[in-house]
Amino acid sequence: MKKILSLMGMALLMASCTDDYKDWAEPFSNAPEDPYSISFTASPASPIDFATISGDKVLLFNSTIEGPEGAAATEYEVVLSDESGENQTPVEVDAEGYANVEELEAAVYGLYGRRPVARTIPMEVGVAINVKGASIVKTASTTLTATPNAPVIEEAYYITGTPNSWNNSDTSLELTNGGGDVYENPVFKVLIPATGSDIEFKVTPKSGLGGDWSKCLTASDTEGKFATDNAGGNFKITHVEGAKFYRLEFNMLDQTWKYEALNFGEYFYEIGNESGWGTSHALFGGAGDGKYQGYYYLDGEFKFKPNADNWDNDLEYVGGDSMGGTLQSTGGPNCPDPSAGFYQINLDAGAMNYSLTKVDVISIIGDFNGWGADVDMTYNKEAGCWEATAEVNANGFKFRMNHDWAISWGGANGDGKLYDNLTQNNGANIVVDAAGTYKFQLYLSCEGKNKVVITKQ
Known part of the structure; x- marks a missing residue:
């Protein structure tokens, strides 16, 4: 006589990831060979949406055991995998196939991130079946469908407020996460100029540009939190004396925000x-x-x-x-x-x-070579300078980076003999008193501190 045992199950317990957790028989390694005709199948349970699920436990799968009368599951093991199958996470379930919701959610996050889209997750189910006192191990493959609980995060957001006269179409003050997946890096930042008085604003998502205020992020009644869908008041920055800028930071996942007054030094x-x-x-x-x-x-x-x-x-x-x-x-x-x-x-x-x-190379270019044939310099690591010996005339030359005029150095303040202060901002042609062979030692560091030592040979 056969007995059908059906379980409705859903489980998600965060356990340490492993790449080799595939030995389903390991917990039951002392089990004898299967002397009975027993089959075990697992099939998907209802999809899980972590945003709406209630209770602290959930069943992971539907299972069917066919075998002699009295055959029953005594223990389950479950492993979830990512899409590639290379990363796996064991999930702890009880004898009825239930898992802790919070731990399951963490396991899904670990494998698939927090983007709130339904994921079809490969799942391996191992079961120990008691048959007349003997423990038989069986395995089956199925899938779990789960949707992470997270707010919708758009690719771009913009400050709309007193800094731009409440222009809901203005994109000049863009909050950015630096690129990449917004659910992997949900922190968006922007630098706005201090105005000398308090600042009020909302945050407009990209989809709300052009007048749709209903989608704006606004201040929550809870300090440090924000509200969505224009449900709160304006964000406010209280003027900080001496501040030149404010750095705003919004965590779109945690729905928190903060700002910092900045006064940058030279x-x-x-x-x-x-x-x-x-x-x-x-x-x-x-x-x-x-x-x-x-x-x-x-x-x-x-x-x-x-x-x-x-x-x-x-x-x-x-x-x-x-x-x-x-x-x-x-x-x-x-x-x-x-x-x-x-x-x-x-x-x-x-x-x-x-x-x-x-910087692949710094070179000398000037009237002496028709402003066309660079003389490459060599970097002297010990001396901390770029060096070259070249024959130049008195009609001027410059140093440039990577054989390109995008970055070049000449004398600051229009002075071609200001060897101790070379600038990359429209510097004057550097000049020597007379044509001849010179050794050049160029010390580059930053604007106002660049210099060259020129030695007649």
């Missing part, structure tokens, strides 16, 4: 492995907008900091690649090694990101 600093973490290299940002630039040899990991002589409020790596990424205020790792070489370093301390441009 310099920021890079420090890293290239100097044994002992030298602060100045980056210049004279506009006061938090954007800094400098030129240095890098070799290994590094960080940024606002003060040359201490580590207060240093900026550390969040994510990106070896040539740039996003930053945070302390608590993170070093910026990754871009490989040894000379780089242009660009830091946006307001937007909290940085980028590197490899």
Whole structure:
């Protein structure tokens, strides 16, 4: 006589990920060979939407056991996989096939992220079946359909308020997450100028541009939280004396927000492995907008900091690649090694990101070679300068980066003999007193500190 045992089950328990959790018989390794004709099948249960599910337990699958009278499941094991099948997460279920909802939700997040779309998840079910005192192990494959619980996050948001005269079509003050999946990186930031008085605003999602105020994010009654669908009041920034900018940060997943008053100094600093973490290299940002630039040899990991002589409020790596990424205020790792070489370093301390441009070569170009045939310089790591010996005339020359006029250096203030202050901002042609052969040692660091030593040979 056969007995049909049907279970409705749904389980999701966060367990440690493993790539080799496939030995279903492991918990029942002492079980004898199957002396009976028993079959076990598993099929999908009803789809789960974590935004609407109630209760703290849920069944994971439908199962059917066919075998001798009295055959019954005594224990289950379940493993969920990502789409590739390479990453797997065991899920703990009870003897009836139920799993803890909170732990299941975490398992789904770990494999598929939090984007609120239905996921069809491969699922392996192992079962121990008691048949007349013997424990028989069977396995079956099925799927789980689950939708993560998360708010809808759009690709772009914009400040609409007193900074832009409440123009709901204006996109100049864009909040950005630095690119990538908005559910993997849901923190959006923007830098807005301080106005000398309090600021009020809403946040307009991309889909609401052009007058649809109903979709705006607004202030919640709970401090630090925001409301959706224009349900609250305006966000308010209380004027901070001396502030030049405010950095706004919105976590679209947690639905929280905050702002920070900023007053950028003239310099920021890079420090890293290239100097044994002992030298602060100045980056210049004279506009006061938090954007800094400098030129240095890098070799290994590094960080940024606002003060040359201490580590207060240093900026550390969040994510990106070896040539740039996003930053945070302390608590993170070093910026990754871009490989040894000379780089242009660009830091946006307001937007909290940085980028590197490899300087392949610095060259000399001028009247002496018809402004067309670069004389390449060689970087002297020990001396910290670019060097070359060339025969030039008295009619002027410049230094340029990567054989391109996008970046070049000449004398500051229109003075071609201001060797101690070379600028990349419309510098004057550099001149020597007389034609001849000269050794050039070019020390690049940042605006206001670049210089060249010229020695007659």
